[in-house]
Amino acid sequence: MKKIFIVFILSAALFVSCTELEVTPTSFTTTENLFKTQDDAVASVTAVYASLTLDPGEQTLFGRNLYFLTDMASDYAAAGVSATNPQVRALSSLTHDATSDRVQVAWRQIYAGINRANVAIDNIPKVSGNEVIKTRLINEAKFIRGLLYFQAVRLWGGVPIVLHEPTSIAVESLKSRRATVDEVYTQIIKDLTDAESLPATYGSADLGRATSGAAKSILVKVYLTRKDWPNTILKAREVINGGYGYALFENFADAFERTKENGKEHIFSAQFEPNQAGNGASGNNFPATSFTGFTATEPADIISDVALFYDIYAAGDTRRDASYMKQLFNPATGTLYTFPKPLFKKYIDFSNLNARGNTGVNFPIIRYADVLLSLAEAINESDGATLEAHELVNQIRRRAFAKPISTPDVTVDLVGRTQVQLREAIREERKKEFVQEGQRWFDLVRWGTLVSEVKKVTAKNSVSERNNLFPIPQSERNIDPIGLPQNDGY
């Protein structure tokens, strides 16, 4: 009888013997197992780019989240009735504080992208593969890292500089003190200067990657923000004369046309694609939040004051109707629908008005028009209202009024302006040109006019000098109150 039982035991033992406690996952890779091949290196850099456009469960960095800070917390944009998040409404009325979830998410998204870049830069050297490609990939990661630090330093001032992936989970080792503004800019310039050696162009399969022209163009903005006029002028001229082939679209609206993506005016854009997350969700939230359908209900993102920002366009300025829509043809009813207030238009995909949460209109991080206006601003500030500065502004104006861009046109050209007048003109052009493009708050802060301009909008009269920076997120300061002192006024 014992034999039977022993057989029983043995068969049971055989049944379950081959099991170890340390199991190897089969459905995901651990960090230790990545970075073997060049394909791994490419994928790690693709992930760096993805930090611009993808964040499941959250509005994406360039898909709308930065917009709350750089546009809604400026003068022309506001939170409409459909904006249900009190934190969004707080940013719109500039009454936000350090607990603002939007500010925290922006901070998180920026540093998540920086970490991905750090991971790529730290690890790509160890993969086997073509050294040229590897260097290019590292420089692409540095471009994005520089771009993200450039956003961070403008939004919060001196921020912690993190340049390597974490090696421990000990909280102390993950902390880092706020660096000075100068230190951050030194790092940004270093990364972007390295990125200047990126290729000038790519094959069609790689369109959208960072180029040397993109690196130089972002450097233009960096120097402009630092009011380093000589370097701004130097870099801008390299962009314009460097043989990159950049030019303005003849038709302003083409800059936001899906079929014209990565065209001659687009120096670097956040690339959105319908169905990007694969499950119907998308990176670009603007179409859904700028247009709620053919209804009187206000969307979440609206113009704050029609008189101050919509009625200012001169007759014939095509930028008004490319940036805003007061009426829209409703294919369902076959009639023209009139909205109570003009709505933002740049990111609406008219080929797919129904599925507004899932469009593929790119977000232009830097357009050639910005380089031209930046050069004009730098020349005007350093050398005064020169003919060249006038001409740069006039190119923008001619295109806006649908005139030949290089042909002087008395009907739209500015002539003989003083430095003060031209400065004012450049500022007006930027306001009309870059609606919903994440420029306005940066511009107002750079010019030192944030408080005076924003105060003109009644609902935003809570603005004060503190608003020249955003608060360090409270959640971050809870963990490191000493290393992360708060900005003034929060």
Next chain:
Amino acid sequence: MKKILNINSWLFILLLSLSINAQDNKLLIQSKLNGRVVDEVTNEPIIGASVSIKGITHGVVTDIDGKFYFQTGQKFPYTIIISYIGYKKKEVYVDGSPVLVELKPDVQELGELVVVGYGKQSKKDITGSVVSVPKENLSRVTASADNLLRGAVSGVVVTQSSGSPGASSSVRIRGGSSITAGNEPLYVVDGILIYNDNSNASAGVANAGASVNVLSTISPGDIESIEVLKDASATAIYGSRGANGVIIITTKKGTKGQDNISYQGYVGFQKITKKLDLLNASEWASLRNDVQASIGQAPSFSAAQIEELKTSGGYDWQSAAFRTAPVQNHQLSFSGGDERSRYAVSAGFFDQEGIVLGTDFRRISLRANFERNYSENFKFGVNTNYSNSISNGLANRTATSNRNPNALTTLIYQPPVVPIYNADGSYNLSNNPYATAVNNIIPNPINDLENTVNETKIDRILASLFGEYKFNKDLTAKVAVSGDVINTKQNYYAPATTEAGAATKGFASVGNRLVSSVLNENTINYNTRFGDNHKFSALGGYTLQYTQGEVVNAGANTFVNDNNEFNALQDGVPVKPYSDAFESVLKSWLARVNYSYKGKYNLTLSARADGSSRFGSKSLWGYFPSAGFSWNIIDEDFAKNLKGVDDIKLRLSAGTTGNQEIGNYLALSSIGSVNYSFGGTIQTGLAPTRLANPDLKWEKTTQYNAGLDVSFLDRRVNLVFDAYYKKTSDLLISVPVPLISGYASVLQNIGGVENKGIEIGLNTENIKTDGFSWNSNIVFSANKNKVTEIGNGIDQFFPIVPNSTLLQQQPVTVKVGLPLGTFWGYKSDGIFQTQEEVNTQPKINSLANTKVGDRRYVDTNGDGVITATDKVSLGTSQPKFVASFSNTVVYHDFDLNFSFQGSYGGKIFNALKQQLEISTLGTNASTALLDRWTPANPSNEIPRATSSPLGIVTERYVEDASFLRLKTITLGYTLPKGIASKIGTKNIKVYVSAENLFTWTKYTGFDPEVSTFEQNNLYPGIDIGSYPNSKTFLTGINVTF
């Protein structure tokens, strides 16, 4: 209960005596003795009683008729000793054959045998807190086994998450001891260890909605007994899975003797318990006018139109969605056994329609239990259960529509002026000026309910095979192998006319999850006595459990028509598919020693070492010891004088248990896929998503228990009292780390939670006369839960609620010093009545346009402005106490069972009410808004009508969820034996029954027993539109042939 216990003890005696038999000697036959042993009271034969001759080792046991037979070398006369568990030992002087022995039941010795981890123990010797679910509860009519626990045992709180057929419940034994890991108890079904993880019933199909209860796959009619193990002395033998308590379920087994066939069946119907009070058409029209006025727009309805709506009445969307729904259950069982084999097989069928259109649940279950004594020393058996269930859940909306997460809430929000049907009887899919058409369709929630397919099919096989070998009378070894396979298929189809399918012209999704777990348990048992005073037993074992799972799902949209639903994904445009796989291993060593001195002092020591693949490489193994002591005071000399007291027992225990329900692979770093488009083509990128934590280890719960069992008045009053303190440390928490690291959090063993409480079980026999009896059972438990630490110098965090409407409001918090599930919000202070008040008093800073008629909030920190720092605790979802009062009244052939259940002091965040009190232009609202502030009606409670849809957490919406409920009432009639046998049956009982007949509560939502986020610990007690509860009326019959 007694019957099965006797059978178990019979088996024990049988084995014992067989081994005695094995030592047979070759004596001369001097005498032959025939005899029979019967119960003195009932005259029923006693099976398995041991009979031996005094002074020699020769012994036999009685057979099925209580008979025994001796051939012995002894000559008459001699004395025989007859003993049997539960009876007083008897010595009989015999001088000839045959002999009839009547045994007297020993009330004290009888002390039921109780199922404990890896064995059974006499109730008298037990040191831990182990409670059996009363038989009355087990016969309760219900769809799911976990409902049998409701109000049955102190310290166990069962909360259903919704009234949906087959929906899940959360079960908490002595409060939740974990913050982020699982808090459900461990289930042991016929020796198979199961963690009731409802995610095993989900293939992750988009929009599949509320999860399906894994336990609903076990037919309640098959359950013989349920034991609840509460303290560490009882649960430490389950080591890393014992911290949340253990529930041992034993299914019905065959018994030796006659074959029985029985049929149990009932039919009935269910009705909605209540509807929400919503505005009617004219009331809504005037609200809309007020909202329009608040944003400077012209009224939408003229006075004449409103008058007209008063007469026409509008449309009642709620009534269109609810129905009276049938429910039926049938179970046919065969059981029996002979000398060596016992069997029980059954087949069950349960079918329930939901009270909301388009929902139902159906289950077919088959069970076969078989056991055979292969030889005197070896027996084996098999327990198998197969079940197949299909449930259709509520139609869900698109993932982004968080204000109304399902079609039920959509219809609640539907303006009452919008028609449900067109004139021709078809669904109205266009005539609704308050919603936006998508692809020319304005979704109609009634159509969504009727036509959305949201189906979960679960096949489950639970099977175990065991062999038990008895080396000698003291030593037994057992090997068991068991398997648990759950195969879930989910199908979803939203037609192009529905909310979820309109934008994409149909949306289909299918998914499959296959989880299988194999368990091998090898135990060895040693029982002995030294002299008369020392009883000793030891258990040792090694077990191994291997679990693996695979998940796949795929979907498509943009279909030409709705004909093929989810069965032809290839006809549409695919969306990104998903697949995943996981495996886990748990190895354990276990040991337990029981020692009892004179039956008075009992000591239990147990320990388990668990090695789990889920933890970090540096801490794979965890060790969980416990000690328990009990003292039968009644046996002391000084207690003999206590008049009327029949039993006093003191129990003390302490020990450590663990929790490993954290999910798989969390100690490892991981890379996730993301994507980005280059050249218009989406490319996959790989990014780190988690940092490795090689130190990740077990959550540890140290528990202390003190218990007192008292019986008096001839055991007509039985009281069980327990007090406990549970401290959980090394809690697994996703600790927030500096975001500059690129990560938001890291899973670490930081943090603590404590639970302390008392439990009372009081069982009384109020009336006991011939033909009339009344028994009552009162169960009371109070638990106090507190978070003691959350690590990294933080004392509060806000869990991320997976619903954007709630996420922004942050209604729940985890804060040191407060219980889990604490609601956090502003205290309100009436309504701003004058502009001066608005100008001078604190306002919410983000609501720049506060006006007269808006709600005023309390500036708790006195800084002159209302900010997040003014939020305070608004109470917790955890009740102060729960109690139940169950009664059985028998009058001749009639019996009446009724049970009240109650809960006191818990809160629910009624987010649906909050949303319904927000006036918007396009959705219906609560009748509370009839009292809204207007200059003519300066309400101090309900704010003015505005178009601003901001929801704010305030005490108005954190409602008292206390309730008292007549949970069940059943009136039964058992046919007199004579009549029953005339029609060829042994027993016939008919009954009528009602469930949830009355509920007394202040809660204004559908039902106070609700938790939209189901088993979750971090944000329990939120109601944002769950499936409502129902009243059930049944009539049934139980027949035994």
